[in-house]
Amino acid sequence: MHKLFLLGTVLLTAATAASAQTPTSTQAHQAKTVADTLVIRGRVTDAGGQPLPGVTVLVKGSTIGASTAANGTYQLSVPKASKILVFSAIGYVTQEAKLSSQQILNVVLAEDRQQLNEVVVTGYGSLQQQSVSGSAATVVSGRVAGVAVRGAARVRGNRGAMPSGFSPAYPAESSESYATIHENGYHDARRDPLSTFSIDVDPASYANVRRFLNDGQLPPADAVRVEEMINYFHYDYPQPTAQEPFSVTTELAACPWNPQHQLVQVALQGRTVETQHLPPANLVFLVDVSGSMSAANKLPLVQAGLRQLVRELRPQDRVALVAYAGAAGLVLPPTPGQQREKILTAIDNLSAGGSTAGGAGLRLAYHVARENFNKEGNNRVVLATDGDFNVGESSDRDMEQLITEERESGVFLTVLGVGEGNLQDKKMELLADKGNGNYAYLDNMQEARRVLVQQFGSTLFTIAKDVKLQLEFNPTRVQQYRLVGYENRLLAAEDFNNDRKDAGELGSGHTVTALYEVVPVGAPPVVDNLKYQSNTVPAASASAELLTVKLRYKEPQGSTSRLLTHTLSGAARPLTQASENLRFAAAVAQFGMLLRQSDYRGTATYAEVARQAKAARGQDADGYRAEFIRLVHAAEGIRPAPATYGAR
Known part of the structure; x- marks a missing residue:
């Protein structure tokens, strides 16, 4: 096998040198292409002036198109003979705009409430199988030999026109696989005061959920990992001031989906390295x-x-x-x-x-x-x-x-x-x-x-590894608690001090947010008191410590962990007085629970989630929070379909 790899590398070097002598296209062809096209750019917003990401922009009567970026902008090369661009997005009225000699075309889309209430999933037809030739182990001319495609996958069904390069190939039956998620339940703070888990900064679940919603489908429940949805967004936490690679921030407020409960936010902010x-x-x-x-x-x-x-x-x-x-x-x-x-x-x-x-x-x-x-x-x-x-x-x-x-x-x-x-x-x-x-x-x-x-730095450059959190709840203030999400990141209490136990990594500039739903002392318990054990606990003032956060991490190439501690005291704030960070994270958590049809979603509704998210949107320079609100509106109008995705 080693000789085969060496042979492939030699062949690649020779073929690449030879192919460098032959141009891939002529200058005359390039000049003609430029002369025949016009570059149109602009920005798409809603009626309130907020950018709309993910809007499809099509040259009418063709498959030439683009999709707006997170800040609502687009750029499209169109044939000079083109007359009309079509702007469309789920939840908004499709709009046509005439092209003129001007190269800047900004568009405002109006919400389509009727469309949101009438979205029905009807399937996407069948996939024509592709034909693929060969498989080999050598490398020639920069290609793995034997992997050229003969033919291409094509989609039939009711998707309608999509821009070239944007059409996904949907099979008639999906074979996607997702790990089964059993949602975290409540723990008694007297008998089980420690909650231990590995951090998670993966954004995959949110982008995948967005894909389903943009295609007019609700995602399968196990595709919705609430902690990944929360951590998709950037939050305004303070940069670390000490030698540690991150800061720790905690906050306590009323729980928006259960007014008798409280919501704890524990957040990390990784040091940003240019x-x-x-x-x-x-x-x-x-x-x-x-x-x-x-x-x-x-x-x-x-x-x-x-x-x-x-x-x-x-x-x-x-x-x-x-x-x-x-x-x-x-x-x-x-x-x-x-x-x-x-x-x-x-x-x-x-x-x-x-x-x-x-x-x-x-x-x-x-x-x-x-x-x-x-x-x-x-x-x-x-x-x-x-x-x-x-x-x-x-x-x-x-x-x-x-x-x-x-x-x-x-x-x-x-x-x-x-x-x-x-x-x-x-x-x-x-x-x-x-x-x-x-x-x-x-x-x-x-x-x-x-x-x-x-996110070049946060995606590819680790500043701390094996990052673990362990919270100890004070039973004089907390009856029960529940970690929202992180089901596949839970650790045993003894794993916290075990440096051989793998945990999560933190990249440059990354933020990590975790939410706990807390049942305070005095509120109706979610689990009845025990008959044969004492149920009395000492009274504590609202100023007493609610919990202690312990955190362990290693340097990127280190093998011994370091320990940090942080405490949270004081009374819970009304939700309206909580930070934008907590309020927006809580809105995303509720959205995830609604998509999962969680038993713990309480009074949450899509309309209330959208309202809370709008109130906590903040600066939103990149438009991701505005896009989130659009997705909430879209989900509200989608009728659940029979599940075709499962854990495998």
Whole structure:
């Protein structure tokens, strides 16, 4: 196998040098293309002037289009003969705008309440199967041999016209997999005062939920991880002032979905390190180019995202590219960041086909990363896949063992999930969790840019690892408590002091938010008092400590944890007097519980969630909170459909 990889690398070098002599297109063709098109740009807002992300912008009568970014802006190259652009989004009245000689076209969309109340899921028809040829283990001309696609997947059904490059391929029956979530229940503060869990900063669940809602469907319950939805958003917590890599903030307020309860917010703010001051990066892009990746929202989206990331690289950074289909191959050896054209060419030359040797790809990628390990830098494998491993190590147990072994080398893992229909969310979440890394789902180009460019430091540069939280509740003030979300991040109490126990990682500038629903002493208990044990507790004033937060973390390359402590005292504030941070996080938590049809959602409604989110929207420079409010309105009008997704 080693000789085969060396042979593939030699062939790649020779073929790449030869292909460099032949231009891919003529200057005359480029000039004609520019002359025949017009670049239209602008901004789409609602009636209140707030930006609308995710609006589809189409040239009428064609499939030429774009989607608005988080701040509502768009840019589109249209044929000069085009007359009309069509702007459409779920929950808004579709609007047509005439094109003129002006190149700036701003549009205001009005809400369509009738549409929101009449959205019904009717299915998406059937998928015509694609034909894929071959599978081989060598690398030639920057492509994994034998992975060229013969034919392409096409969608039939009632989706209507979509922009080129934006149409997902929906199968008639989904084989997506999600880990089963059993929601956290209440714990008695006298008998079980400790709550211990690993932090989680993965944004994957929110982007995946957004994909379902934008397509007019409610997500399957197990696709909704409430803590990931909360932590998708940035919050205004103070930067650390001491030597620690993060600050700790706590707050207590009335619970919005149960007025007799209280809501505790525990938040971390990672130190923000400017890109120019980040340590050098040793990155290995590991790209799945199997046949299941041929859809427009899979490999082409990954390539577009990686191209954007490459533009952020510095001369001190190094990048390698490994691709895997029927076998794995080194497409690009470690290359300095300033050689962008060489890196971009390798990315552009990838094409999809063949089966999926995920285990072989991971082993080779880790091998390349270890061979070029930078003791002073950030060493990371960036895996882009739909998670559909079916050759080599394929079981969750095998993959978990492989990743657990490899993480000891000090190489971290970032997982980028793409696609729909066969998205293996469960497997990708597991890989990121065991690989000392993070997991993001890319549902569109804007999300790819957000993860790989706007959050370059927080996504790819770890400032603390194995971060654990342990809260001890004071039973003189707390009867019962419930952690909202983090079901797959729970730890045993004894795991907190065990430095061999793996936990979550925190990136540069990352925020972490956790919410607890608390039943205060004096409120009706959610669990009846015991008959044969004493139920009396000493009285405590509202100024007494409610809880103590203990936190452990390690340096990125360290092996011994450090301990921090923080206490929360004082009375609960009315919700209207709580910070925007707590109020917006509470709105997102309620939205997640509503989508899950949680038994703990209390009085929460979509209308009330939207109202609370609007009141706590704050500055919202990027428009993500405005988009959240739009999604809440969209979800309110979608009729639940029979579940077709399940844990596998």
